[in-house]
Amino acid sequence: MSAEANVGVVGLAAMGGSLARNLAHHGNKVAVFNRSYGRTEKLMNEHGTEGEFYPAKTLEEFVDSLVKPRTAIIMVKAGEPTDAMINALADLMEPGDIIVDAGNAYFPDTIRREKEISARGLHFVGCGVSGGEEGALLGPSMMPGGSEESWKTLKPIFESIAAKAEGEPCVTHIGLNGAGHFVKMVHNGIEYSDMQLIAESYDLMRRGLGMTPAEIGDVFEEWNKTELDSYLIEITAEVLHQVDKKTGKPLVDLIVDHAGMKGTGTWTVQTALSLAVPVTGIAEAVFARGLSSEADLREEAQKQGFAGPNGELDLNDEEKKAFIEDIRQALYASKIVAYAQGFNEITTAAKEYDWDIDLAAVARIWRGGCIIRAKFLNRISEAFESGEANVSLLFAPYFKNAIEAAECSWRNVVAEAARNGLPTPAFASSLSYFDGLRSKRLPAALIQGQRDYFGAHTYQRVDQPGAFHTLWATEERNEIEA
Ligand SMILES: NC(=O)C1=CN([C@@H]2O[C@H](COP(=O)(O)OP(=O)(O)OC[C@H]3O[C@@H](n4cnc5c(N)ncnc54)[C@H](OP(=O)(O)O)[C@@H]3O)[C@@H](O)[C@H]2O)C=CC1
Ligand SMILES: O=C(CO)[C@H](O)[C@H](O)COP(=O)(O)O
Secondary structure, three states, X not given: OOOOEOEEXXXXXXHHHHHHHHHHHOOOEEEEEOOOHHHHHHHHHHHHHHOEEEEOOOHHHHHHOEOOOOEEEEOOOOOHHHHHHHHHHHHHOOOOOEEEEOOOOOHHHHHHHHHXXXXXXXXXXXXXXXXXXXXXXXXXXXXXXXXXXXXXXXXXXXXXXXXXXXXXXXXXXXXXOOHHHHHHHHHHHHHHHHHHHHHHHHHHHHHHOOOOHHHHHHHXXXXXXXXXXXXXXXXXXXXXXXXXXXXXXEHHHHOOOOOOOOOHHHHHHHHHHHHOOOOHHHHHHHHHHHHHOOXXXXXXXXXXXXXXXXXXOOOOHHHHHHHHHHHHHHHHHHHHHHHHHHHHHHHHHHHHHOOOOOHHHHHXXXXXXXOOOEOOHHHHHHHHHOOOOOOOHHHOHHHHHHHHHHHHHHHHHHHHHHHHOOOOHHHHHHHHHHHHHHOOOOOHHHHHHHHHHHHOOOEOOOOOOOOEEEOOOOOOOOEEEO
């Protein structure tokens, strides 16, 4: 096969197939390969006329069809299949060629892979891609890492296929080696948090206020005209309006309430723990999915028949209306906290891994194409650009004002939910984070005292420098300098 294609895609399932079509739609000559040829044939039969494709039956044929230096984008199942495909391609490719892993890889794997592949003279780029199947086809948000040199080759290709927000392509070079996959991981963590907050809002209206899914869908439709304007709020309204064709009932009432997850949210929290960055909103969202899927435990809890309120709020129509506005405010404030925490995680990781990440640019490329795309990302990018959010997004005047305006409603929602037995882990933990942050003194002083008591871990004093230990086991309990 003669070399004709300027880019290739390996893995033609939902994401890879759509990405290959998107590339072809933008004038690229696209080599395509899939482990099982059936998928390649299907893509060619259904979409082969949409652009210039070079279907390959073997990986050798695929590599031969690429113009040198070659660019191959891998979009296969994460984990071992990705490793196997990277190595098989590297064996066939030559120094100077670029291998892009556009799947959802765990960033330490990307760092390892980049090291191994660059030692062989090839470029390896871990690139986060968000937007699902439709985004991959019509324009995703793209978060590439890897070397500056590989970015020069990839930039025009990626800019042509990425989503556009206010005319700007939703792609930027995030940083070296694993930086792109790191930022995609945090994007997904924030996605978990957004979804959990929306789910808690729904539950408050469904069980708390006794509203129907369609009525709640109407509320979300209205909220989408406010500062909450976002893809996830928009699709929530659609899901809630969906009626099951078989039964005529609201579809959401027929879906088993066990939330699945593929790992990116868990990675965000694990990484935050190892970096000692509190991402409480994201963590609660991951745990909430975990609890929802504990089928046996939940069934047993039902059998136990615990006493307690049934979740119904006793409100008249006017109070109901006011409470719905409180929920909207609580959702907005908690959402700001989750984004602030996610960006803090990126800042800390950038220091740890020596990545030069432009947070304003990250916010800008999340404005279009990705799952967390939202109107307020414009405000976030402005806050980072101006330096107002350097320490925390919460300290930027726009967001400080928004939180202060929402505070009363936020507290009311968490308090009412707790009083009436409705779980709001993400709302409550975000509020606790905020209160922890604004408290001049925290009970951590007592924890330090306890640690010193049982483990001689020492403590610092507010009135003099140094480390101290109290001789707790002696009668005098004198303090010594450690
Ligand atoms: N789905 C989504 O919304 C998103 C997915 N991603 C990521 O994109 C990647 C692709 O996702 P998606 O399109 O959903 O597909 P899947 O994750 O379901 O993976 C299916 C693809 O992987 C191939 N594959 C599986 N095992 C192997 C193997 N051992 N060797 C070679 N190829 C293999 C399959 O080939 P075959 O046809 O032969 O089985 C098929 O092409 C994943 O890493 C995913 O995490 C990222 C963003 C969004
Ligand atoms: O990366 C994505 C979007 O950005 C994928 O849709 C991801 O699979 C969603 O995560 P999960 O399946 O764990 O809910």
